Amino acid sequence: MHVTTLILGAGAAGLMAAAQAGPDVLVIDHAKAPGEKIRISGGGRCNFTNMYCDPDSFLSENPHFAKSALARYTQWDFIEMVDRHGIAWHEKTLGQLFCDGKSIQIVDMLLQEMEKSGARLWLRTAIKEVRHADGRFVTLLEKEGRDVEVTSQNLILATGGKSIPKMGATGIAYDIAQQFGHDLTETRPALVPLTFGDRFSAISGVATNTLISNDKASFPEAMLFTHRGLSGPAILQISSYWHEGQEIVVNLLPDLELSGLLRDKRQSDGKRALSAELTTHLPARLVSFLGQEIDLKGNIADLSDTRIDQLTDALTAWRLKPTGSEGYRTAEVTLGGVSTAGLDSKSLMSKHLPGLYVIGEAVDVTGWLGGYNFQWAWASGVAAARDIQSRATG
Structure with a gap:
C-alpha cells in the first residue's frame, strides 16, 4: 500500500x-x-x-x-x-x-x-x-x-x-x-536518579528542599533520599548535566543564611543544642544521619567562628560523588x-x-x-x- x-x-x-x-x-x-x-x-x-x-x-x-x-x-x-x-x-x-x-x-x-x-x-x-x-x-x-x-x-x-x-x-x-x-x-x-550504593538507605524516604549544582547548572528543588541513592526533582534536573566521575554540590539550606543565624543564636539562645536548632530547619532523621558524618554535638554557645564556618560549608556545600545513575530503566x-x-x-x-x-x-x-x-x-x-x-x- x-x-x-x-x-x-x-x-x-x-x-x-x-x-x-x-x-x-x-x-x-x-x-x-x-x-x-x-x-x-x-x-x-x-x-x-x-x-x-x-x-x-x-x-x-x-x-x-x-x-x-x-x-x-x-x-x-x-x-x-x-x-x-x-x-x-x-x-x-x-x-x-x-x-x-x-x-x-x-x-x-x-x-x-x-x-x-x-x-x-x-x-x-x-x-x-x-x-x-x-x-x-x-x-x-x-x-x-x-x-x-x-x-x-x-x-x-x-x-x-x-x-x-x-x-x-x-x-x-x-x-x-x-x-x-x-x-x-x-x-x-537523563532526568534520572543518581546512585550512591546503600549510603543513604538508613534515611530512605526523607525529602528536603535543596539547591543542587555543578559547574554547568543549579536547581532549587526538592531532593529525596532512596535505598539506592538520591532522587527528586533537583536530582533529576542536575542528572542531565552530570557525567560519571563528577561531583554534585548540595545546599541543604538554600533559603537560610546559616552562618549569620548561628552567630546570632550564639548570643541570644546559646544554651540551645545545635542539633535541636538544625532540626527546626531540616528533617530530624536527616540531622541524625548527618551527625554521623559531621560533629553536631554541643550547644550553640560552644561554637567558634571557625566551627560555624565549617558547619556552614558542610551543610550548604555538601560535595557528593555519585557512583552512577539508575540508567535508562528509570530515566524519563x-x-x-x-x-x-x-x-x-x-x-x-x-x-x-x-x-x-x-x-x-x-x-x-x-x-x-x-x-x-x-x-x-x-x-x-x-x-x-x-x-x-x-x-x-x-
Whole structure:
C-alpha cells in the first residue's frame, strides 16, 4: 500500500505530527495502545507543558536548534488546544501544567485531532526494514503476523529514545537515521536518579528542599533520599548535566543564611543544642544521619567562628560523588540522539534525504523536567507536519 506520510511511533511527537500533517497519513507503533509515555507521565495526570518554556531550558549540541520550532508552536498554542477540548488543568509548581483529571485525556485529544485530519493508526505493528528507492520510502512492517510493505513520500521518525525500555523503547530511530547518513551525538540517560550504593538507605524516604549544582547548572528543588541513592526533582534536573566521575554540590539550606543565624543564636539562645536548632530547619532523621558524618554535638554557645564556618560549608556545600545513575530503566528521557547538524531547524527534515523527518526525543534536544520535553514533542511534530503540508501545496 502507499501513503503520503508514514509516521513511525505513536508517542507524543508522532501523534501530534499525525494530527497536523494533512490527509493520507499512517501512524504505526509496536505497542498495544498509543501515547504510553503520555499516559504514565505526571503520576497519571500528564505534565503536558510548562508556562515558562523557552530554548534556554533545553540541552543540545547546538543550543540554538530548538528555537525555531518552539517559537512557531508555543506552550500557549498547546494550551489553546487543551482548552478547546474542554480538558481542565492546573499549575502545580514552577509553571508545570497538569490535567485535573487523567492523562488519557491528552491521548484522546490527539486521537480526536488525528481522526479529524483523516490519519490512520496501526498498533501492534513492528518495523522490519526501511529503505529508500525510486524517490520514495519503502517500509516493511509486520502486522498481525503478516508482512505488509508500505511506500510513502514522507517518513517521520518519532520512535523516541532509549528511556524506559520496559515500555518497548529502543534505539531504532538512531539506526534508521544512521542508515540514511545521519550522525548521532552521544546518548545517555537523563532526568534520572543518581546512585550512591546503600549510603543513604538508613534515611530512605526523607525529602528536603535543596539547591543542587555543578559547574554547568543549579536547581532549587526538592531532593529525596532512596535505598539506592538520591532522587527528586533537583536530582533529576542536575542528572542531565552530570557525567560519571563528577561531583554534585548540595545546599541543604538554600533559603537560610546559616552562618549569620548561628552567630546570632550564639548570643541570644546559646544554651540551645545545635542539633535541636538544625532540626527546626531540616528533617530530624536527616540531622541524625548527618551527625554521623559531621560533629553536631554541643550547644550553640560552644561554637567558634571557625566551627560555624565549617558547619556552614558542610551543610550548604555538601560535595557528593555519585557512583552512577539508575540508567535508562528509570530515566524519563534520553539525552543526545540524532545530530541536529543533519536536520533543518525549521522543518526537522533531513538535509541528506528530502522527505525524511526526525522529531521528538529521537533528536538531540532534551528539555528540563516539568513539561519541557512534551512541549518539544508538540513543537517538533507540528514543524514537520507543516513542512509536509507546505511541500504538498507547492
